[in-house]
Amino acid sequence: MHNRLLPTLLIITLLAMVAGFTYVHWSKSGPGAGLYSRDWLPDPVQGYWDPNNFYRSSDSVQGVFEGKQCVQCHEEITPGIVADWRASRHAQGDEKVFCNDCHGGDHQRLHLPTPEVCGSCHNKQQNESEDEARYGFPSHILAMERAVDAPHFADKPKAEVQSCVQCHSVATKCDSCHTRHRFDAAESRRPEACITCHSGPPHPDDTTYFASAHGQIYLAEGKDWDWSKPLTKGNYKAPTCAYCHMDAGRHQVAHKSMWKFGLREINPHTSNNQILRRRWIELCSDCHAEKEAAQWLGELDRERKQAWSMLYMAEAVLKNLRSDQLLQPSAAERPPYPMGSLWPMERIGFYEGQASAFYNVSGIERDYFEMWYFDNLGAYKSAAHGDSAGVKEGHQKMATSLEHIQTKAHKLRQRAATEQETEITPAAPSIWNSGAYTDYNREHN
Numbered sequence: 001m002h003n004r005l006l007p008t009l010l011i012i013t014l015l016a017m018v019a020g021f022t023y024v025h026w027s028k029s030g031p032g033a034g035l036y037s038r039d040w041l042p043d044p045v046q047g048y049w050d051p052n053n054f055y056r057s058s059d060s061v062q063g064v065f066e067g068k069q070c071v072q073c074h075e076e077i078t079p080g081i082v083a084d085w086r087a088s089r090h091a092q093g094d095e096k097v098f099c100n101d102c103h104g105g106d107h108q109r110l111h112l113p114t115p116e117v118c119g120s121c122h123n124k125q126q127n128e129s130e131d132e133a134r135y136g137f138p139s140h141i142l143a144m145e146r147a148v149d150a151p152h153f154a155d156k157p158k159a160e161v162q163s164c165v166q167c168h169s170v171a172t173k174c175d176s177c178h179t180r181h182r183f184d185a186a187e188s189r190r191p192e193a194c195i196t197c198h199s200g201p202p203h204p205d206d207t208t209y210f211a212s213a214h215g216q217i218y219l220a221e222g223k224d225w226d227w228s229k230p231l232t233k234g235n236y237k238a239p240t241c242a243y244c245h246m247d248a249g250r251h252q253v254a255h256k257s258m259w260k261f262g263l264r265e266i267n268p269h270t271s272n273n274q275i276l277r278r279r280w281i282e283l284c285s286d287c288h289a290e291k292e293a294a295q296w297l298g299e300l301d302r303e304r305k306q307a308w309s310m311l312y313m314a315e316a317v318l319k320n321l322r323s324d325q326l327l328q329p330s331a332a333e334r335p336p337y338p339m340g341s342l343w344p345m346e347r348i349g350f351y352e353g354q355a356s357a358f359y360n361v362s363g364i365e366r367d368y369f370e371m372w373y374f375d376n377l378g379a380y381k382s383a384a385h386g387d388s389a390g391v392k393e394g395h396q397k398m399a400t401s402l403e404h405i406q407t408k409a410h411k412l413r414q415r416a417a418t419e420q421e422t423e424i425t426p427a428a429p430s431i432w433n434s435g436a437y438t439d440y441n442r443e444h445n
């Protein structure tokens, strides 16, 4: 009996694995990209954000040109681009990097440079970026797949998701921080290079940095600093985003971070996280005493513990409502959102896929989502970046949200009790069954 069961189990496991791989392969082979590639069609502009997958050359100009010819004609057509290129390092000296070095010479087969194209001359930076994948999410190199693999990317109205790829294209092209066609290292050292993307309520890196002692010094004195210097010890009085996250010009942002965007609780004391923490302390000690830096970062851990104790209380309230079937409408009564969910369920907490609670949820689930995604992440970034007023504000908001959730839960329970007495069950509101985020949208993606 025993020796038959084992091979059977093995075969079933193998078959399941093959089926899994085949399914993933199939789901990635649609006109879009990523896990939901069959559920969305790329707009033409997608070619500029993700050139490797989607760029198609325009074919209105015929001919194969040399660098000087490109410059000559484009001087008329796109003078701004040519002026920026002329001012860049690429146009200095005898060995100029011409338009065709990045775009190709055949005008009907142009390409937009992927990191590989830049990497053919800037090996170090490209290798470092690629190597970042080993730290897992979040990271710059995995950002594009993270966005397009999010169910709400495929399910939301098209107009709203163009912005996702604009920011998440940090993975698929090299001009996010040193913009084309200046490609200026000095530009990328300044916080402005990062905050085009690192802003807004789930990641208020801009406001929290500018409110910190570091940001205040930058605002007061930064205009007089010599930004041509690399980001190494002794060159800057106060750190900028890149000084801290890309120290010594390393083209990685994930090699020190442990808190994973603040979305879930982690244990800062594992041996691996202690290594990451050491890296931070070493960096801070460019300018501070090690001991003091370690204590400041310890404050961040305490802030996180406090935040998570509140978040878990709110999660428990929701989970109890769920097990008493008091979340209305229930997941089974909602349209299948996010896409592809085989087992409709109310997802509470990071590990159940809380991020899908953006839409198509009951009021109280959305309340928790806001507490988790906005109040909590705001508090986290304030603590990480040294904005003490922001920490206080974030925690106050979380406390208010928690109280609100508890009150609402109480009301739901009271209502359920009354309904049981009178035997009236209200119908699920019809808003969930059609609307901007449901049928209409699915037909138009």
Ligand code: HEC
Residues within 6 Å of the ligand: 056, 057, 058, 059, 060, 061, 064, 065, 066, 067, 069, 070, 071, 073, 074, 077, 099, 100, 103, 104, 105, 106, 107, 110
């Ligand atoms: C005779 C004039 C002329 C020459 C020479 C020329 N271009 Fe262009 N280029 C244009 C015009 C016109 C457009 C706009 C085409 C369009 O919108 O369909 C353009 C567009 C482009 C684009 C944008 C493509 C897109 O999809 O947005 C790139 C990149 C480009 N050129 C690069 C080059 C390079 C590299 C060379 C040299 C190998 C070059 N051009 C030579 C006229 C020229």
Ligand code: HEC
Residues within 6 Å of the ligand: 047, 048, 049, 050, 051, 070, 071, 074, 078, 081, 082, 085, 090, 097, 098, 099, 100, 101, 102, 103, 112, 113, 173, 174, 175, 180, 181, 183
């Ligand atoms: C160092 C590489 C590099 C060089 C050299 C270069 N480009 Fe580009 N170019 C880029 C990158 C990167 C983009 C953005 C691609 C994207 O959006 O995916 C771009 C985009 C463009 C675009 C379309 C985007 C827009 O802003 O409208 C045009 C047109 C263009 N380049 C023309 C030129 C011309 C003309 C030259 C020479 C004067 C030139 N490029 C030299 C890297 C380069």
Ligand code: HEC
Residues within 6 Å of the ligand: 089, 090, 097, 101, 102, 113, 117, 118, 119, 120, 121, 122, 174, 175, 178, 183, 184, 185, 186
């Ligand atoms: C054909 C080779 C070549 C290609 C392709 C190329 N570069 Fe460069 N790049 C150079 C050279 C040469 C320099 C000047 C010397 C140096 O700093 O290495 C330079 C300098 C730079 C600098 C430093 C500028 C400064 O202010 O000091 C940046 C940033 C840069 N390149 C970015 C890019 C990006 C992004 C791409 C792709 C879109 C790219 N390069 C493609 C050759 C190239």
Ligand code: HEC
Residues within 6 Å of the ligand: 137, 138, 139, 146, 147, 148, 150, 152, 153, 156, 160, 161, 163, 164, 165, 167, 168, 196, 197, 198, 199, 200, 203, 260, 261
């Ligand atoms: C303004 C720029 C911006 C826009 C727009 C944007 N994101 Fe992001 N996104 C970010 C940044 C920055 C982070 C990382 C924040 C951090 O680590 O603190 C992030 C994080 C994420 C994460 C979590 C990362 C992880 O690996 O756990 C996901 C998933 C995500 N975004 C998906 C999307 C989707 C889908 C959209 C469009 C609906 C979108 N983003 C729109 C900038 C943006």
Ligand code: HEC
Residues within 6 Å of the ligand: 137, 138, 139, 140, 142, 143, 144, 146, 147, 166, 167, 168, 169, 170, 176, 177, 188, 193, 194, 195, 196, 197, 198, 241, 242, 245, 246, 253, 254, 255, 257, 260, 261
């Ligand atoms: C074009 C948009 C864009 C720009 C510019 C940008 N980032 Fe990001 N960054 C992102 C996105 C998107 C993510 C989230 C990636 C994901 O989904 O996993 C991210 C993630 C991060 C993370 C989180 C890494 C981790 O392990 O948690 C750090 C740190 C970071 N960026 C720092 C910077 C710094 C510093 C700069 C400027 C020098 C910068 N970013 C510029 C879009 C951008």
Ligand code: HEC
Residues within 6 Å of the ligand: 115, 118, 119, 122, 125, 126, 129, 140, 170, 173, 174, 175, 176, 177, 178, 185, 188, 189, 229, 230, 231, 232, 242, 246, 248, 249, 250, 251
């Ligand atoms: C998240 C922002 C960001 C992105 C994305 C980015 N860079 Fe950079 N890059 C920087 C910063 C910051 C510096 C300045 C580093 C320093 O001062 O030591 C820099 C400097 C450079 C330099 C000049 C190095 C030197 O020593 O002068 C090159 C070349 C370069 N980057 C190439 C690339 C290439 C190639 C890519 C794409 C694979 C890329 N960068 C993507 C932020 C970025």
Ligand code: HEC
Residues within 6 Å of the ligand: 138, 191, 194, 195, 198, 203, 205, 206, 209, 214, 239, 240, 241, 242, 244, 245, 256, 257, 258, 259, 260, 261, 262, 280, 384, 385
């Ligand atoms: C004094 C150094 C310092 C400066 C300056 C700084 N940060 Fe941070 N940042 C941190 C620390 C420390 C953390 C917490 C990382 C951890 O341990 O997980 C953090 C966290 C982050 C994260 C989330 C990483 C994660 O995985 O949770 C992002 C994204 C980020 N910072 C972006 C920025 C941006 C953008 C700027 C500039 C506006 C900036 N930072 C300025 C030190 C700094």
Ligand code: HEC
Residues within 6 Å of the ligand: 213, 214, 217, 236, 237, 238, 239, 244, 280, 283, 284, 285, 286, 287, 288, 293, 296, 297, 386
């Ligand atoms: C490039 C230099 C530099 C680096 C790197 C740096 N700081 Fe600072 N920091 C300063 C300066 C300058 C001040 C303002 C003067 C002061 O209060 O000591 C400051 C102030 C602070 C303050 C406020 C101190 C107070 O007494 O109010 C905190 C907290 C802080 N830094 C934490 C950190 C942490 C944590 C790191 C590493 C993640 C770090 N700093 C990295 C230069 C730096």
